[in-house]
Amino acid sequence: MAEKTLAPQQARSRESLRKLLKAAAEVLGQHGLEGATIPRIAQHAGMTPGAIYRRFPDKDALLETVIIGILERQDERLRMMLTPAMARQIPLAVFAEQLINNMLVSYRATAGLMRALRQFAQGRDHTSFYRRVTKLEMRSFQYLVELFLVHRKEIKHPEPQIAVSFALVMLISTLIELILVDHDMKSWQTVLPRDDQSLKRELLRSFLSSLGVEQKG
Numbered sequence: 001m002a003e004k005t006l007a008p009q010q011a012r013s014r015e016s017l018r019k020l021l022k023a024a025a026e027v028l029g030q031h032g033l034e035g036a037t038i039p040r041i042a043q044h045a046g047m048t049p050g051a052i053y054r055r056f057p058d059k060d061a062l063l064e065t066v067i068i069g070i071l072e073r074q075d076e077r078l079r080m081m082l083t084p085a086m087a088r089q090i091p092l093a094v095f096a097e098q099l100i101n102n103m104l105v106s107y108r109a110t111a112g113l114m115r116a117l118r119q120f121a122q123g124r125d126h127t128s129f130y131r132r133v134t135k136l137e138m139r140s141f142q143y144l145v146e147l148f149l150v151h152r153k154e155i156k157h158p159e160p161q162i163a164v165s166f167a168l169v170m171l172i173s174t175l176i177e178l179i180l181v182d183h184d185m186k187s188w189q190t191v192l193p194r195d196d197q198s199l200k201r202e203l204l205r206s207f208l209s210s211l212g213v214e215q216k217g
Contacts, residue, residue: 029113156212
């Protein structure tokens with residue numbers, strides 16, 4: 001009898017945890033790090049604060065689990081959606097253009113959540129959590145580098161791996177600065193394009209130029 005009741009209980013527990021982590025991520029995205037309180041997360045998840053504290057000792061422990069889960073799923077999706085064999089079938093310039101477009105759309109759509117995640121992680125450097133976050137981010141970054149290097153012969157830079165790595169760093173840093181740091185672009189509006197089509201065009205031009213690849217058209 002005990003075995004028969006154990007499985008449903010475990011399934012309910014897993015579903016309850018999934019709902020809690022999803023609610024915490026949504027509250028982070030909507031209200032930011034300071035606004036992501038345990039009572040607010042509990043209400044969003046349809047739980048009591050006490051139920052959360054029975055799973056996690058404090059908000060930090062909950063958010064650490066949320067962030068690690070998000071980064072792990074992002075890495076899994078990247079590897080499922082795009083393999084080296086698939087990347088090889090896409091022309092280098094088109095591949096770069098698709099990446100830039102997807103990243104820009106993603107940063108726009110999840111800016112609030114990403115801003116909160118960065119703020120939380122940066123306040124915990126020198127911790128095992130921060131090291132794990134860095135390891136996951138580098139794992140995804142290195143996979144992107146590997147995908148671009150399937151087009152190694154098209155890259156005219158004398159050191160293709162350095163070229164791709166640097167181009168990705170410039171792309172990511174620019175998106176962070178323009179969307180996460182200065183999210184309304186008030187500081188940049190007089191010198192940079194505000195519409196995303198122009199922004200994508202200039203990001204692609206800079207990216208390909210770093211690889212020594214001539215943009216056609």
